Each structure stands twice: as C-alpha cells, then as structure tokens.
Amino acid sequence: MKKNVLIIGAGGVAQVAAFKAAMHNDVLGDINIASRTVSKCQSIIAGMLDKKVLKRPGILVAHELDATDIEATKALIRRTRSQIVINAGSAFLNMGVLRACLDTGAAYIDTAIHEDPAKVCETPPWYGNYEWKHREECERKGVTAVLGAGFDPGVVNAYAALAAGSYFDRIDSIDIIDVNAGSHGRYFATNFDPEINFREFTGTVWSWQGRQWTGNTMFEVKRTDDLPVVGTHTTYLTGHDELHSLSANLDVPDIRFWMGFSEHYINVFTVLNKLGLLSEKPVTTAEGDEVVPLKLVKAVLPDPVSLAPDYTGKTFIGDLIRGTHNGVERELLVYNISDHEEAFAETSSQAISYTAGVPAVAAAILIARGEWDCHHMVNVEELPPVPFIELLGRMGLPTRIRDARGDRAFDPAEFRRERKAARSGA
Template sequence: MKRNVLIIGAGGVAQVVAHKCAQNNDRLGELHIASRTVSKCEAIIASVHEKNAMKQDGVFKAHEVDGMDTDAVAALIKETGCQIVINVGSPFVNMTVLQACIDTGAAYIDTAIHEDPRKICETPPWYGNYEWKRREACAEAGVTAILGAGFDPGMVNAFARFAVDEFMDEVKSIDIVDINAGDHGKYFSTNFDPEINFREFTGTVYSWQEGEWQENKMFEVGREWDLPVVGKQKAYMSGHDEVHSLAANYPHADVRFWMGFGDHYINVFTVLQNLGLLSEQPVTTAEGLEVVPLKVVKAVLPDPSSLAPNYTGKTCIGDLVKGVKDGEEVEVFVYNVADHKDAYNEVGSQGISYTAGVPPVAFAMLIADGTYDGGTMVNVEELDPKPLFGLLDDIGLPTRVKDDKGDRAWHEA
C-alpha cells in the first residue's frame, strides 16, 4: 500500500493526470503537483476544483521545483510524504527525478524516454542509454519504477503482451499504429510540445526487424491502414520509445511503430526540416543573437493545450500482432478509440493528452494497491496487463480486440 502522489510537470498531460488523480483520490491519498512555474500548477488545481473532480475532500497542493535538481525533488517528496511520483515533465528531467525516487524510496512512473536536449535520436535501444542503467539501483533500493507508462509507450506495450499471451504460442511481429483522425481547426499544430514532437521525426527511424535494428528516414516507409472507427489512414514508420523495450522483450518478433500523418503535416514538416528550422543546434542572426530555430518554431505554433476546446474527432491507437497458434498463423488487433470532445468535457484537455495522461494514473492506482508495486524497474510489457485493462475500462480508456472472430471488449476475448 502506497499513498500520496506527486505529479511533476504542468503541461497538457499533467492536466489530465491531475484530474484523474483527483477523481480517484480515495485510492491515491494526498495530491501534489510541481513544476518550474508554480502558476501553471495552480491553474491546473483550479481547473480540477472547477470541475469538482476531487472524489472526496483532500489535499491538492502546488509547488515550485526544478526537475533537473535531484535534491530539490527528493526534498519535496519527503516534505509532502509522497510515495508515488508521476513524472510528466519534460523528457529532459527523467533521470534526475528517477534518482530522487531512488534516494527516497518513492515509486516512479514516467511516460517517455529520457532525452538529452543537445542530442536527437541516440543509438538504440534508447532505454539502454539512460533508464536501464539504473535498474540495479532500483532493485537494490526496492524502488518500483514503471517506464513509459502513457499510451504509446504504455498501453500499446500492454496490448502487445496481451495479444501474445492470449492468442499465440509464438509472436512474429508487433506493429503499433497511432492514428489521430481529429481536427483542431488550426492551419498547423502539433498535439504536444512541438519541440518534443519534432525531435521524434528529425532523426533516424529505428525499427527492429529480423533480429536487428533497421534504419530508415522519416516518411520513407508509408502504408495505408484500415482501422476501427477511423477507417483508412496513411501512417509512416517512425521512431518511438516502445520499439526499444518490446524489441528487448520480444527479440524474435519484428517490432515497428507507425504514426499517421496527413499530406499537409508532411508538407509543413518537410519545409521546416529542409530549411533547417527544426534544428536543435543554435544559429546566429545577423544581429548576433544566438537562437535555437526549433525553439522559435515552438514559440510561433499554437500551444497544444489551446487546441482542446475546438478539437473534434477520434483517435485510434493499437497493436497489430501476428504470430502462430497451434501451428496456424494468427493475427489480432488490440486497440483503444478515444474522442477529443469527450476528453475536453471530462478533463479540459484534447484526446492526445487524455490518452497519454490517464494510463499513468491507472499505474499509480495499481502501485497504490500493491498490484504493480514490485520494487524493481520495469517496462509495461513486463507486467500482467489484465489489472490495467480492467481499471482503464472503468476510468476512461477501454481496450478492445479485433480479429477474425470479430470486434469486442478485451475481457470477452
């Protein structure tokens, strides 16, 4: 039994995490949220109270903390008595926040790999460059750390585990497909921090095929998918966190990630990329000002959280898993469909933030009740997915299964 949650970060995903924690504070205890800008934390808490989201009376406090400062985060964990940390701050702070958890014994949850702001697309496996180096330290300290516990990575890792466990003796391939068929009505916007979003696509596309890392360029390999609810959609092989842990856990399967993009997104991205405006390396203006082009692009793009009120349509994210069962080839698509407008009505955020922010709260609840509190560092596919799916059916992200026997809820599979 662990109690009291510290949320690190105050962006769009943190907003969802805060609302979901509040809706379940009977199981989570006292709530705290901290970022460099305390006013953002306060705004999130205000929106929680505005929606009367607290299930029962309880603490929800805002704090100012620099996530890059391990000692400051550790001090805050101790001061607040939090036993669970949900890190949804920038991916640049993972390692410092994780260390603070190791130092204090708190459980750690994040939703994306650690990144060095000066580097783009490091060598695979990505988790091996940072997080997995702390595995032993977690085990020695008995610290539970669940890595990549959002939707993708996160739920899609659990989808893969579920498909393999339930439907096959041997897995051949795992294709994760992420389609956002929503419409935000802007000329162009990323759905989360543009800096992080573009960083995903400016480097090498790593996939795990035939037992080794394959390299492609972004938008080099595209394919049309026909998915539940959202229909036919073009998606491109992209680099993504979960490929790097699934490849380690299912080394005999091909593991690929496919992200849906419209022609307009690709055109804007291509122009910016070719001009050098997505570079994380500083340039100097004629006036002598040193500036990182990507940060200027971020400054002119819409704030992703501003998209929520007018966002309509649905997302479909799932895993097409192929394998062999009793000597026969089988395939199954495990997936979730989320709705942008429903997400906004419930927690004031758009669907992309919603799908990323709800799962870490489910993980926190399953650490709180001991189900997932193993005292070691794991990626999501190393956990039994059924408790997670059962809880998420109740709190907003139901899992479905589609194969030649039809389209149905996971528990009817």
C-alpha cells in the same frame, strides 16, 4: 500500500493525470502538482475545483519546482510525503526525477523515454542508454520504477504482453499504429511539446526488423490500413520508445511503429526541416544573438494545451499482431478509440493528452494497491497486463479486440480461457 502522489509537469498530460488522480484520491491520497511555472499548476487546480473532480475531500496543492534541481525535487517529495511520483514533464527531466526517487524511495512513473537535449534520434537501444543503467540500483534499494506508462509507450506494451501471454504460440510481427483522426482547426500545431515532437522525426527513425535495428528516414516507408471507427488511413514508419523495450523483452523478429500524418503536416514539416528551423543546434543571427531554431519554432506555434477546446474527432491507437496459435496463422488487432470532445468535457484536455495521462494514473493506482508495486525497474510489458487494461476501461480508455471472430470489447474471461487453452495445448 503507497499513498500521496506528486505530479511533475503542468502540460496537457500532467493536467489529465491531475484530474484522474483527484478522481481516485480515495486510493491515492494527497495530490501535489509541481512545475517551474507554479501559475500553470494553480490553473489546473482551479479547473479541477470548478469541475468538482475530487472523489472525497482531500489535499490538492500546487508547488513551484525546477525539476532539473535534484535536491529540490527530493526535498519536495519528502515535504509532501509523496510515495508515488508521476513524471509528466519534459522527457529531458527523466533521469533527474528518477534519481530523486531512487534517493527518497518514492515509486517512479513516467510516460516517455529520457532524452538528452544535445542528441536527436540516438542509436538504439534508447532505454539502454539511460534508464536501464539504474536497474541494479532500483533492485538493490527496492524502488518501484515503471517506465513508459502512457499509451504509446505503455498500453501498447500491455497489449503486446496480453497477446504473447495467451493469444499466440509464436508472434512474428507487432505493428503499433497511432492515428489522430481529429481536427483542431489551426493552420499548423503539434499535439504535444513541439520540441519533443519534431525531434522524433528529424534524424534516423529506428525500427526492429529481422531481429536487428534498421534505420530509415522519416516518411520513407508508409502503409495504409482500414481501421475500426476512424476508417482508412496512411501511416508512416517512425521510431518510438516502446520498440526499445519490446525488442528486448519479447521474442519477436519484427516490431514497428506507424504514425498518421496529414499531407499538410508533412509539407509544413518538410519546409521547416529543409530550412534548418527544426535544428537543435544554436545559430547566430546577424545581430549577434544566439538562437536555437527548434526552440524558436516552439515559441511561435500554439501551446498544445490551447488546442483542446476546439478539438473534434477521434484517435486510434492499437497493436496489429501476427503469428501462429496451435500451428494456425492468426492476426489480432487490440486497440482503443478515444474522443477529443469527451476528453475535454471530462478533463479540459484533448484526447492525445488523455490517452497518455490516464494510463499513468492507472499505474499509480495499481502501485498504491500493491498489484504493480514490484520494487524494481520494469517496462509495462513485464507487468500483469489484465489488471491494467481492465482498470483503464473503467477509467475511460476501453480496449477492443478484432480477429477472425469479429470485433468486440476486451473480456478478461476470454483472456483467461485463451491462456488456459494455450497452457493445455488445446
């Protein structure tokens, strides 16, 4: 059984992960939080102590760490005796933190795919460009590495595995839909790191269609759906992490990701993009100063963490899955609704961070218990989905299912009945 957790990062997702890990320190042991700016970690800990979130008395420590320094990261893992590392920092850090885990034997968890700061919307498959190159080493060393264990990627992968394992004989399409129906009251802001957020949309957006990668421009393709709780929303086809593992691990011809944006967001984004202010390439000002436009925009926008106190409304994230079961066409919607105000009351964070941070800690708990301690590198859809989905429900992210039989809470017993029927051919 693995013990002691090191959380790398001090943004909104890391804050949620720290709160939730502390709430389960009877299983996870010591909780360590590390960031380049140690005062941010200390602030998170102060908030946790104020809310008295520790399940039992235990170690809760802030550390200063430049996670681009692999040797320093390895030293911190060893010094804190951390057997599980949750990488909740920038996606630019993934490969360095993974290397530190490979060299120390600690289990590795992240919530997003690695990104190269010099490359935007790379040619697929993204995991194949980075993390998957280390699968053999993970296997050889017996290191557990769970990739993309946030919500999307992460929980949506588990939803796809759930459907493929019992509810369908053949899946024809998976449409992952992500809608933030909340409001933060600011003129313009992004819900997570602006630099990572904008990079997803400024180049080619890739989707898996007809069993091949298909490129589009952002906001070129849209759809409208009547969704539970949040109502009717228009979403836009974009690229996203989970497509790059689901397309390899599941036999599904069409897998797409759709995200909701307001007209205001689209207008501001379009102006910034056309002016070149979302470029990751440096420019030189008339005064001779070199500036990266995207980093400048990030600097003047609100810190996503600061949005949490004023956020109202809900989020919807789910998989709309179509295929056949016993020769009959079937449609299944598996989804979660999260509330911004409830997330803030519990973790002082908004629901976007909550939906990404809680699953990472659920993964850590399953690794600590041994259920997901697989000793090799996996994406979430390669692991048993039911323990994950059940645990998430107990931790604040309940799953619901909507199909021809109605809309209902996820019931593991129903999953087992469906699976048994699928195996018997009933």
